[in-house]
Amino acid sequence: MMGSSPNTELYFVFMNYDPEYQRLRANRTKRGANELDLYLSKKHDELLKSTLETGSYRKTLSLVIVDGFAVEITADQANALRSANGVRLVEKNQEVA
Numbered sequence: 001m002m003g004s005s006p007n008t009e010l011y012f013v014f015m016n017y018d019p020e021y022q023r024l025r026a027n028r029t030k031r032g033a034n035e036l037d038l039y040l041s042k043k044h045d046e047l048l049k050s051t052l053e054t055g056s057y058r059k060t061l062s063l064v065i066v067d068g069f070a071v072e073i074t075a076d077q078a079n080a081l082r083s084a085n086g087v088r089l090v091e092k093n094q095e096v097a
Contacts, residue, residue: 007074007075008057008058008072008073008074009072009073009074009075009092009093010060010070010071010072010092010093011070011071011072011073011081011090011091011092011093012068012069012070012089012090012091012093013044013047013068013069013070013071013081013087013089013090013091014066014067014068014087014088014089014090014091015043015044015047015067015068015086015087015088016086016087016088018043018067018086020039021036021039021040021067024036024039025064033064036064037062040062040063040064040067040069041062044059044062044068044069045059047081047084047086047087048071048081050084051080051081051084052073052077052080052081056073056074056077057071057072057073057077058071058072059071059072060072070093078090078092
């Protein structure tokens with residue numbers, strides 16, 4: 001069982017189209033890659049901070065290939081994120097048996 005408390009599970013959150021993400025992603029330099037990492041990490045952290053209670057979730061990673069991130073949260077928190085501004089999709093991680 002994953003998660004920091006019994007009722008948290010891993011969810012993937014994918015964001016809506018973001019021109020700044022597209023612009024940074026198009027910059028193939030090392031500096032561009034670092035800027036993209038920082039931009040997404042900050043953006044994802046701010047979304048979580050403004051939507052969920054501090055300390056009630058654990059972001060595990062920001063994804064760069066798509067504008068998204070993985071976070072350990074409850075089903076209620078997943079619903080709160082679904083209605084947050086800029087969020088396209090919130091999907092529970094499917095365990096592969």
